Amino acid sequence: MTATPQTLVEIRDAIAAGETKSTEICSEYLERIAAVDGSLHAFNNVTREQALERAATIDRSRTEGDPRPLLGVPIAIKDNLCTRGVPTTASSRILKHFVPPYDATVVSRLEAAGAIVLGKTNCDEFGMGSSNENSAFGSVKNPWDLTRSPGGSSGGSAAAVSARLVPGALGSDTGGSIRQPAALCGVVGLKPTYGRVSRYGLLAFASSLDQVGPLTLTVRDAALLLEVIAGPDPRDATTAPQQVPHYTEALDADLQGVRLGVPSALLDSGIDPEVKQAFGAVVEAIQATGATVSEITLPHAQYAIPVYYLLATAEASSNLARYDGVRYTHRAELDPASTTLRAMYDRTRSEGFGAEVKRRIMLGTYALSAGYYDAYYLKAQRVRTLILRDYEQAFNTVDAVIMPTSPVPAFTLGEKINDPLQMYLLDIFTVSANLAGLPAISVPAGFTQERLPVGVQLVGRAFDEVGLLKIANAYERTNGWWKEAPSI
Amino acid sequence: MSSRLTKSDVERIASLAHLELSEAEKETFARQLADILTYAETVQAIDTTDAPPTTHVLSRHEAFRTDEVQESLSRDEALANAPDGTPDEGFFKVPKVIE
DSSP states (O other): OTTSOOSHHHHHHHHHTTSSOHHHHHHHHHHHHHHHHHHHOOEEEEOHHHHHHHHHHHHHHOOTTOOOTTTTOEEEEETTBOBTTBOOOTTOGGGTTOOOSSOOHHHHHHHHTTOEEEEEEOOSGGGOOSSSTTOTTOOOOBTTBTTBOOOSSSHHHHHHHHTTSSSEEEEEESSSTTHHHHHHHTOEEEEOOTTTBOOTTBOOSOTTTOEEEEEESSHHHHHHHHHHHBSOBTTBTTSOOSOOOOGGGSOOOOOTTOEEEEOGGGGSSSOOHHHHHHHHHHHHHHHHTTOEEEEOOOTTGGGHHHHHHHHHHHHHHHHGGGOSSSSSSOOOOOOTTTOOHHHHHHHHHHHHSOHHHHHHHHHHHHHHSTTTIIIIIIHHHHHHHHHHHHHHHHTTTOSEEEEESOSSSOOBTTSSTTOHHHHHHTTTTTHHHHHHTOOEEEEEEEEOTTSOEEEEEEEESTTOHHHHHHHHHHHHTTOOGGGOOOOO | OOOOOOHHHHHHHHHHTTOOOOHHHHHHHHHHHHHHHHHHGGGGGSOOTTOOOOSSSSOOSOOOOOOOOOOOOOHHHHHTTOTTOBTTTTBOOOSOOOO
16 A cells, blocks of 8 residues: 555646556546445435546656646545536535536646546535435445544544545635544644635635635645645635735644644543543644643633634625525426415425524524614624634744644534534534634544544634645654544 | 523524424424523623723724626526526516515
8 A cells, every 4th residue: 555646746747757647546546435425425416427538638648847837636625616517515405406507717727737637525504514314315424433433523624634535625615614624534624824825716614714724644645735725716705915925835844833722621521531632742742843832722712612612603694695496497386376585495494404504594583683783793793803802812922833733533414413412512623713814724633442533723813824734744754643544 | 681481482484584394393493582582691701891892803904905897607607506597587486475
């Protein structure tokens, strides 16, 4: 196995050196998907024919020294990112037959870089969930233990990369949806700074929080994908004008002088003992590389969950209003002679959306409704400001904040799905980066006794993905966690 | 502020959200939403006197561009996903609204 290229960089280089062909690589991954995904359900749709055709074209036309950074390399795309001519469902019944007439900007950028899309990955419906159990098409399973959740909402992307069904994937992260499944499946997951990556063609959940980002085996691969997808886009006015650094070239640096902060008070309660132990070991390993670690406080971080669930649901209730049976495929079957427009809207939405999506639309509608707007929505926006200020304060003394990604390792499917509030509490360490718009990365940090992966998270200054990637890369080099693959 | 939600509260919210709920859903949502709102009320005790609301983080630039006509979706493409689209006529169709 050691000679087989596994990472995006290795595959890209092997194809460029003529050691293998894109068609060979893509066929191998497609065979593995065919063999394994029946039990994993990481994919909603595998685009086999298209992928092989594209790979063959690349193999035929490739010339020496082609500069495209992902030439011939297979990847997967979360099913809430639009792919022209390929169904894009957001794992919702309401979009089961939706075929976008355009590509998301991140998809066209990946394809322009030479990448080949193998398929669309399963997720929680519209990105709403932390377990993947809210997919209308059935949950993804965790490749380390098929009875457990892969996390969510980008669980299909995380499970696919972890199980080596694809060497890299895109996900989206509104409150931890890239980082938490990355942690639970033992892969790298990066949520970029808000505005770093275009959201054009991402089916919107909460527009002030959503970001697209990579899930990969290594930090270097995450840097490579980010380099390709980042940058201003005239089609998303919130993208930032800042130049995109060469992330892959900035990775290899030692950590002398780098300062990390641990928000100790936040870590006081509710963390699984094995996660806590693994986190302690990470801090020691990072200190050994030359970084200094000190305690910091994020006094309002404990309010991040209520703030997040008020704001994200409010934005969702507005964003999902467009699914009304008129433009996007699904319409309830009603007698056209007697039905009213209103009845058509209501019935379509009620049969098209799953329970969690309805719950969040209801919560958001309530938080925005007359009489409650000030007390819930506006108040949450004000506390969001305090959470942002906490981070600004912390970054006066440290370069990045370090904490676990998830308070628990992968939990059993069915264990938490009937108690929405308990499920929301799992997002305690991830949501604040979205509220503050900051970049954050989860990297593998070892395993529990039961061989379940644990992740560690770094949160950095706005647009300092370089700083985060350097620290993450230096930590990754202290261990070989990413090389361990589940035995599926 | 009370987070006890009655069935009629749930019905009012569902109507605003254009959702049609079964009796069982109404009961479950009343309980679950009350739990979540009670938890969310912890934010109300925080002093936010000097904290203006944040609507968008980091949006400190003006996103102006030149006003030029660019290629857009064709009418057929725009109508392709409509459940009752009529590409020939070029309309989205809805149930009768005016008698």
